[in-house]
Amino acid sequence: MKGVHLAFKYRHTAGSMSLNGRVAWPETLDVAGSTTNKALANHEPETGLGTCWPTIEVSAGVDAFVAVAPSPDAVGGPRIFVAAGQTRGVFCSVGDKVAWAPVPQATS
Incomplete structure (x- = not known):
């Protein structure tokens, strides 16, 4: 993979456990840019797993800056670093x- 793979899902808490819910949508971006998909509502009623929070899982194929917002800017806005080969979950x-x-x- 030459870019990032994203998966929108819900993180549930049940007692002292934290569980990942189903993937609502995946999207792979091979070139820099932004998703066409948006985060969905703050609930996943059919699971019955208790409190849940929307999250986006980011898997990077290259070192990447990643921004999450209504109009994200991964170059000049608030962002996180995700190293190649790593996966990060973002609320x-x-x-x-x-x-x-x-x-x-870096150039030498």
């Missing part, structure tokens, strides 16, 4: 999208 709000940009390579 999000309804209507949020994801953008990513490659980390510039």
